[in-house]
Amino acid sequence: MNEPVTLAQPDLDEIGPPATPLLRRLLASSTAGYLLAFDILLIAFFSLVSHGHVFASWENAESMMGNAAEGLLLALGLTIMLSAGIFDLSLGANLILSSVAGAVLLQHLVLAGAQSVSAGDAILAAVACIVAGAIFGLVNGLIITVIGVNSLIATLGTLGIGTGIALVVTSGSDISGLPASLQTDFALKQVFRIPLPALIAVVLTVVLWAVLKYTRYGMRTLAIGSNRAAAEYSGLRVTRHLISLAMLGGALAGAAGFIDIARFGATNTGGHTLDALNAATAVVIGGTALMGGRASMFGTLWGIVLTSVLLDGLIVLNVQSFYQQIATGAILIAAVATDRIRAARRV
Amino acid sequence: MPISKRGRAAVAASAVAALALSAAACSSSSSFSSSAASSGSASAPASTSAAASSGAATTRFKLAGDAGLASDPFWITLMCGGTQAAQAAGSTITWHAEPSATAGNAVEEQNIQSAMLDNPQGMVLSPTGTESYTPYLSQFASKGVPVVEVNNPSPATNYYQAVISPVNDPNVTAMAKLIAHGAGGSGSIAVLAIVSGAPVIEARWQPLVNALKQQEPGLSILPTQYTNADTNKAATIVSALLVAHPDLKAIWTTSGPEGEGAVEAVKAAGKEGKVLVYSFDATPDLVTALQQGTVAALLAQSPYLMGHQAVQNLIAYLKTRNGSTSAPGTASPQQLVIPTKILTKANLATPAAQQYLYKATCG
Numbered sequence: 001m002n003e004p005v006t007l008a009q010p011d012l013d014e015i016g017p018p019a020t021p022l023l024r025r026l027l028a029s030s031t032a033g034y035l036l037a038f039d040i041l042l043i044a045f046f047s048l049v050s051h052g053h054v055f056a057s058w059e060n061a062e063s064m065m066g067n068a069a070e071g072l073l074l075a076l077g078l079t080i081m082l083s084a085g086i087f088d089l090s091l092g093a094n095l096i097l098s099s100v101a102g103a104v105l106l107q108h109l110v111l112a113g114a115q116s117v118s119a120g121d122a123i124l125a126a127v128a129c130i131v132a133g134a135i136f137g138l139v140n141g142l143i144i145t146v147i148g149v150n151s152l153i154a155t156l157g158t159l160g161i162g163t164g165i166a167l168v169v170t171s172g173s174d175i176s177g178l179p180a181s182l183q184t185d186f187a188l189k190q191v192f193r194i195p196l197p198a199l200i201a202v203v204l205t206v207v208l209w210a211v212l213k214y215t216r217y218g219m220r221t222l223a224i225g226s227n228r229a230a231a232e233y234s235g236l237r238v239t240r241h242l243i244s245l246a247m248l249g250g251a252l253a254g255a256a257g258f259i260d261i262a263r264f265g266a267t268n269t270g271g272h273t274l275d276a277l278n279a280a281t282a283v284v285i286g287g288t289a290l291m292g293g294r295a296s297m298f299g300t301l302w303g304i305v306l307t308s309v310l311l312d313g314l315i316v317l318n319v320q321s322f323y324q325q326i327a328t329g330a331i332l333i334a335a336v337a338t339d340r341i342r343a344a345r346r347v
Numbered sequence: 348m349p350i351s352k353r354g355r356a357a358v359a360a361s362a363v364a365a366l367a368l369s370a371a372a373c374s375s376s377s378s379f380s381s382s383a384a385s386s387g388s389a390s391a392p393a394s395t396s397a398a399a400s401s402g403a404a405t406t407r408f409k410l411a412g413d414a415g416l417a418s419d420p421f422w423i424t425l426m427c428g429g430t431q432a433a434q435a436a437g438s439t440i441t442w443h444a445e446p447s448a449t450a451g452n453a454v455e456e457q458n459i460q461s462a463m464l465d466n467p468q469g470m471v472l473s474p475t476g477t478e479s480y481t482p483y484l485s486q487f488a489s490k491g492v493p494v495v496e497v498n499n500p501s502p503a504t505n506y507y508q509a510v511i512s513p514v515n516d517p518n519v520t521a522m523a524k525l526i527a528h529g530a531g532g533s534g535s536i537a538v539l540a541i542v543s544g545a546p547v548i549e550a551r552w553q554p555l556v557n558a559l560k561q562q563e564p565g566l567s568i569l570p571t572q573y574t575n576a577d578t579n580k581a582a583t584i585v586s587a588l589l590v591a592h593p594d595l596k597a598i599w600t601t602s603g604p605e606g607e608g609a610v611e612a613v614k615a616a617g618k619e620g621k622v623l624v625y626s627f628d629a630t631p632d633l634v635t636a637l638q639q640g641t642v643a644a645l646l647a648q649s650p651y652l653m654g655h656q657a658v659q660n661l662i663a664y665l666k667t668r669n670g671s672t673s674a675p676g677t678a679s680p681q682q683l684v685i686p687t688k689i690l691t692k693a694n695l696a697t698p699a700a701q702q703y704l705y706k707a708t709c710g
Contacts, residue, residue, distance in 0.1 A: 050591070051591070055590070059590060059616060060586075060587075060590040063583075063586035063587075063590070063612065063615055063616060064586070066586075066615055067582055067583040067612075070579060071579075115639070163446065164446075167418060167446065171423075171707065171708040171709075172417045172708075173420050173630075173706075173707035173708065174603065174631075174632060174707065175707075176607075176631050176632030176635055176707075177631070177632065183611070184614075188614060188615050195615070263582070264582075264608065264611050265632075266578070266603070266632045268577065268578040268607075269418050270416065270576045270577075270604065271575065271576050271578055271579065271580070271604055272577060273577070274575070308583075311583060312583065312587045312590075313587075315572070315584055315588060315591065316587050316590055316591040317591075318569075318570075318591065320570050321543070321570065321571065321572050321573050
């Protein structure tokens with residue numbers, strides 16, 4: 001008779017491969033974590049190599065943050081739209097048109113040549129910009145959902161329409177001479193030595209990250225992005241949701257438009273042509289999928305940090321303008337390529 | 348068969364698009380036009396078809412113009428001067444302009460081609476770069492259409508007349524002295540330009556840089572940075588330059604957006620008064636900054652006078668041709684020089700300065 005074999009119960013804690021260190025897990029688990037490490041390396045490089053280590057000064061960090069605030073807002077809007085699978089090429093035009101709306105309102109609210117504006121009027125102008133941006137987003141959303149045009153084409157169209165409308169309103173030039181107090185009391189204001197617009201953008205990053213991760217709204221967004229048909233069949237009101245996302249992205253572009261007129265005291269109808277592309281660069285590098293369904297707000301943040309640090313660092317190092325473009329392209333490819341290698345060798 | 352919801356949406360969209368197109372076509376028939384959406388009208392309507400087909404001695408002409416950038420106050424003012432000169436003579440001029448700085452040479456060529464399709468009797472050419480347009484010029488010549496070019500620094504042998512700013516401008520030398528004085532004789536100077544490779548843009552900074560290098564060896568001129576007329580990019584570049592060069596004393600910009608970007612970056616770095624911003628062009632925003640004291644001085648052309656003279660001389664020449672379509676000759680003088688002016692806060696309010704202020708809108 002065979003005796004039953006009793007196997008000693010192995011200690012469950014000892015089953016499996018040894019736990020990987022926290023740092024490596026963080027870095028390897030996500031593109032965002034990896035990108036943060038890449039950014040830190042790049043900052044260290046520029047700090048070491050720059051003459052007198054001037055890159056490593058807080059003044060430099062302040063100016064980089066101030067200059068990146070608008071781009072970050074646009075990239076955040078694009079991230080949340082891309083998570084549902086819609087692209088937006090019209091972000092720059094939205095910024096311009098919203099800034100024109102706010103500037104026109106300001107011209108009506110204050111006397112010509114006035115250098116200061118009351119807080120109430122400033123808030124009104126900000127609201128005008130944000131509402132204008134949301135309406136632009138609404139138009140985008142309607143064209144994409146109700147008329148059914150592919151988002152890339154739809155926003156390519158609204159890019160032209162939006163820029164054209166802005167040029168019609170300003171008769172082809174820019175509205176300038178807006179009250180300087182917007183610059184001193186808002187755009188250049190610092191909180192804990194961080195420029196206020198940058199602080200607002202970072203707070204919004206955290207808020208949107210929480211929305212995407214912890215709320216039903218965020219979950220539905222990602223669901224629509226990963227499989228729109230399945231989302232529809234499971235009862236999600238996709239059309240309504242997509243329109244709300246487009247409006248949200250538009251509102252963020254409108255906020256960026258207000259920051260633009262506050263910083264420079266004028267609109268810039270001839271600029272912002274590469275804004276959507278720069279936002280897309282940061283978003284895609286940050287790990288958000290172009291097809292939708294996967295998004296990383298912090299990845300977008302580190303992506304914006306990457307492009308800002310690159311541009312600033314190359315100029316600080318006195319790299320000539322034409323070589324800057326070559327270097328920027330090469331480092332962007334390097335950042336994404338090494339991330340792909342990391343992802344393939346998944347820990 | 349009932350139309351599906353998607354089908355109804357498609358019909359609605361096409362109707363909207365058709366309405367928009369016809370509205371655009373209506374508003375652009377006798378006005379400024381650009382390759383994006385059409386913008387507002389500016390020239391007075393005239394009996395152009397009668398003038399074009401009569402062939403008899405007529406004083407009402409149909410002209411066309413190509414202006415570099417629709418959103419640059421220099422060209423807006425130029426178009427304004429030209430249009431008002433045309434209106435005063437009872438003629439019309441239809442302008443074609445690029446909507447943005449990144450549109451490129453291809454769009455400019457399209458503008459010149461569409462101007463040609465209009466069969467104008469005279470042409471005003473003020474693009475951002477003329478080197479590649481020589482074939483068009485010979486086409487115009489073969490049709491007997493005289494071309495006046497405005498503001499291009501390249502040798503103007505193919506044109507009836509060239510209206511230009513001074514080539515060896517004494518004001519450039521004076522501005523170089525002004526900048527050096529403001530810098531205390533030593534330090535770095537930064538230069539911002541819109542794009543590279545456009546002779547018209549290069550003419551806004553290259554002569555000054557040459558003058559500075561020759562006259563002021565104590566100043567170090569940093570390599571030119573390009574902004575694409577984006578205020579944010581200009582601010583980012585200047586912030587970085589301020590960090591990299593603690594001895595930066597002055598910034599030379601070539602357009603309004605760059606000036607505004609530079610001013611913001613200087614303010615953000617807390618260096619107002621220590622780093623002075625100077626600019627080419629007296630656009631409304633730069634003039635405001637000059638009044639506020641954030642910009643130290645401006646080197647202004649008079650695009651209004653340039654556009655005005657160009658159209659005036661063109662119409663005067665066309666009157667002498669009596670409808671002839673033989674190859675146009677050249678004017679005497681072939682190059683008409685319109686002087687520049689240095690504007691400072693002190694002389695801004697004088698009558699002499701008024702012709703040098705650029706306009707944001709015409710009329």
